[in-house]
Amino acid sequence: MSRLADNTTDEPNQPVPAEDAVITSAPTLAPARARLCLWLLVLLGFALGCAEFVVIGIEPEIAADFHVTLARAGELVSWFAGAYAVMTPALALGTGRFRRFPLLVAYGIVFCGANLAALVAPTFGLLLASRLLIGSVAGALLATAVTFVPELVSPARASMAIALVYGAFSVAMVLVTSLGKIAATVASWRVVMAATFVLSLVTIALLVAFLPRTGATDEPSTVGEQLALLRDARVIVGMLIFVFGVGAVYVFYAYVTPYLQNVLGMTAGQASVTLLAYGAMTILSNMLSGWGDARFGLRSLAVTFPLQAVLLVTLWALGPRTPGAVAVIMLIALSMYVISTPCVSLFLRVARTRHPKALTLASSVEPTAFNIGIAFGTAIGGVIVDGPGLRSVGVVGAAFALVAFALTIVTMRIDARARREDRERSRA
Secondary structure, eight states: OOOOOOOOOSSTTSOOOGGGOSOOOOOOSOHHHHHHHHHHHHHHHHHHHHHHHTTGGGHHHHHHHHTOOHHHHHHHHHHHHHHHHHHHHHHHHHSTTSOHHHHHHHHHHHHHHHHHHHHHOSSHHHHHHHHHHHHHHHHHHHHHHHTTGGGTSOHHHHHHHHHHHHHHHHHHHHHHHHHHHHHHHHTOHHHHHHHHHHHHHHHHHHHHHHSOSSOOOOOOOOHHHHHGGGGSHHHHHHHHHHHHHHHHHHHHHTTHHHIIIIISOOOHHHHHHHHHHHHHHHHHHHHHHHHHHHHHTTHHHHHHHHHHHHHHHHHHHHTTOHHHHHHHHHHHHHHTTTTHHHHHHHHHHHHHHHOGGGHHHHHHHHHHHHHHHHHHHHHHHHHHHHTTOGGGHHHHHHHHHHHHHHHHHHHHHHHHHHHHHHHHHHHO
């Protein structure tokens, strides 16, 4: 999910001046060690992505093993996302004055311990509790790790470095949902959990061994100075865009595996291949998000959401017609992350121009809002699955996409007015 690089200025199509870069520190480590640490941060992004998406491909096996419904198994996604959304900004605000390295170690220990608990959980309740714990620290762990980037790369490369770290999420989703499904079918879903635990343990151990213990930190700021960002109308409505825009897809995607098998009639192997292709399309979606933001800014979303609504309604209309439905599903995947870069660019620009001490919180708004959207969409999807049935998720997702479109138009108008005010203030 490469969504923390502020790659636009106030006008779309213009490159970001060096003096506008969010991160301006110079690297302080030996080049070889700095490169190693950067790739370890990318590995951390991958490990965190695996921890988040690991259950997507194995929900039917988990449901069968614990004798719960698919909707109940879907709570492993929604509750994780809810904990992530709440605890990421809470920990960012509450630990801002602590040194980074001890925080990273503490978060890493909890993260690994919770993954181990998920692996050995004897009941569904304990598995759900472990997912809550992983979600509670995952965002804070990543946010803390990213603050090491200024010591690893030059200012000109900082945005790309952060993009690499967050882009690893998409790669994780591709592999863990498809290969995880295969492993769960051949062996057990616990094998997938075991691989996730081992990956998390190795990653945290390497980070602790090689990351610098001290270095540059963000300028200290009070909670009040940071919270001022969340009172800006553009940020408030922008977060709602995420809730409905991400929710529009996750009403369907949180239950994509049973959809492929129960509605389209795929075998487990066919579903795994389809999930792999879906994940590959989401990587392209991240690239499309950056391209759309660079050229059109928020206007790109005014096109994306109506198209997404059409795709989701078409998915419902096609029903079990497999070839056409699979093509539509791939296009839904292509639209899945287009929302990200335009919104995060907006959040960081608002912070830079009006709330400069809230840049760290601004970078936490996107993952928080994104995971609220995941939790919202997954929860509503569970209601649909238990009620009208899997086939109806497309209609509800389309309605959410249209709400996101309306919110985008509102945000564009608020932002245009705020920009005029900023220009007038600069001339005065």
